Amino acid sequence: MNDRFLVLGRGRLGNSLHTALLAAGLRSQLLPGRHGVATLRQRLGENPGAYVILAVPDPAVQSVASVLATSGVRPGTTVIHLSGSLGLGPLDPLRTAGCAVGAFHPLQSFPEPRPPEAFRGSLFGIDASSEALLAELDDLATALGGLSRRVRDEQRALYHLAASMVSSYMACLADQGATALRAAGWSRAEALEALIPLMTGAVDNLAAHGLPGALIGPIRRGDPDTVQRHLAAIATASHGGHLDAVYRTLGMVAVDLAAEAGLDAGRVTELAKLLRPAVSIAG
Ligand SMILES: NC(=O)c1ccc[n+]([C@@H]2O[C@H](COP(=O)([O-])OP(=O)(O)OC[C@H]3O[C@@H](n4cnc5c(N)ncnc54)[C@H](OP(=O)(O)O)[C@@H]3O)[C@@H](O)[C@H]2O)c1
Incomplete structure (x- = not known):
C-alpha cells in the first residue's frame, strides 16, 4: 500500500x-x-x-x-x-x-x-x-x-443523506426533547444533562438489539392513552415550534417499527389514526 x-x-x-x-x-x-x-x-x-x-x-x-x-x-x-x-x-x-x-x-x-x-x-x-x-x-x-x-456516484446522494440525517438530526432530536422540557420549566442545559445519558443508552440499545428490537416506549407497548396525553401536552405547550409535527412524524415511524415487532393490527391502526397530522380548518 x-x-x-x-x-x-x-x-x-x-x-x-x-x-x-x-x-x-x-x-x-x-x-x-x-x-x-x-x-x-x-x-x-x-x-x-x-x-x-x-x-x-x-x-x-x-x-x-x-x-x-x-x-x-x-x-x-x-x-x-x-x-x-x-x-x-x-x-x-x-x-x-x-x-x-x-x-x-x-x-x-x-x-x-x-x-x-x-x-x-x-x-x-x-x-x-x-x-x-x-x-x-x-x-x-x-x-x-x-x-x-x-x-458509486449514483448512490452518493442517498448515502450522504443517511449520514447527515443520522448525525445532524440526533442534535435536532435532543433540541426537540429540550423544547418539551423547557415548556415544563427546565433550562436547556438542565434538559441536555438529563437527555444525553438517555440518548447514549438508546444508541447502545440499538447496537445490542437492532431494528425493530431496540424500539421501546408507549407506541411499542400499544398504549394510545399515553400518546393522547403527550399530544394534549404539546397542544398546550407555549413555544412548542415543530414539536407537534416531529412527534407525529417520528411517531408514525415508531408505529411501523412496532407493527414489524409484532404489535397487533388493531393497536397499530388506532395509534396511526391518533398520530395523523391534526387538520386545521381555516374559518
Ligand atoms: N468535518 C466533518 O465532520 C467531515 C466528515 C466527513 C467528511 N468531511 C469532508 O472533508 C472535507 C473537508 O471538510 P472539513 O470539515 O475538514 O472542512 P473545514 O474544517 O472547513 O476545513 C477545510 C479546509 O480547506 C481549506 N479551504 C477552505 N476554503 C478553501 C478554498 N476555497 N480552496 C481551497 N482550500 C480551502 C482551509 O484550509 P487552510 O486553512 O489550510 O487553507 C480549511 O481549513 C469536505 O469534503 C467534507 O465534506 C468532513
Whole structure:
C-alpha cells in the first residue's frame, strides 16, 4: 500500500486524518488548502508517488482539482477527495490530465479536529477510477482501524443523506426533547444533562438489539392513552415550534417499527389514526 500522503487543507478533517495517518505509521504532510498549490507542487516534486488528499470544503473540490490539473501536476499522480456527497465527477479535470482519482469519506463526524481513535470502527465510503486504487483505499481504511464500502456516484446522494440525517438530526432530536422540557420549566442545559445519558443508552440499545428490537416506549407497548396525553401536552405547550409535527412524524415511524415487532393490527391502526397530522380548518 502507498505510505506517503500530502493532505491539502488544515481544517477539521484534514487535521484529524493527517494525525491518524502518522499514528498508523504512514508518512503524511499537512499543507495549506488556500493558496497551497505551489507548495503542493514542490512537495510532489520531492515525493513523487505521494497521494494527494483534498481536505477542502465540498464546493472547493472541483476548483482545486481544475487548478491542480492546469498547474502541471504530473500524469499518474493520485488525487483523492474526502466528500461524502460528491462523486468522482468533480475530479474529472485531473482524470483528463492522466491522474488516478478516488473518494475516501469517513462516515464519522468531525466538528473539530479529533484524535486517531475517532476513525476506529468507522466505515469509509470509497470509490476510485481503478480497481487497484479501490483496493488501496480499502487497505487504507483498514490501516486506520476502519472498514470500507464502495459508494458509486449514483448512490452518493442517498448515502450522504443517511449520514447527515443520522448525525445532524440526533442534535435536532435532543433540541426537540429540550423544547418539551423547557415548556415544563427546565433550562436547556438542565434538559441536555438529563437527555444525553438517555440518548447514549438508546444508541447502545440499538447496537445490542437492532431494528425493530431496540424500539421501546408507549407506541411499542400499544398504549394510545399515553400518546393522547403527550399530544394534549404539546397542544398546550407555549413555544412548542415543530414539536407537534416531529412527534407525529417520528411517531408514525415508531408505529411501523412496532407493527414489524409484532404489535397487533388493531393497536397499530388506532395509534396511526391518533398520530395523523391534526387538520386545521381555516374559518
Ligand atoms: N468535518 C466533518 O465532520 C467531515 C466528515 C466527513 C467528511 N468531511 C469532508 O472533508 C472535507 C473537508 O471538510 P472539513 O470539515 O475538514 O472542512 P473545514 O474544517 O472547513 O476545513 C477545510 C479546509 O480547506 C481549506 N479551504 C477552505 N476554503 C478553501 C478554498 N476555497 N480552496 C481551497 N482550500 C480551502 C482551509 O484550509 P487552510 O486553512 O489550510 O487553507 C480549511 O481549513 C469536505 O469534503 C467534507 O465534506 C468532513
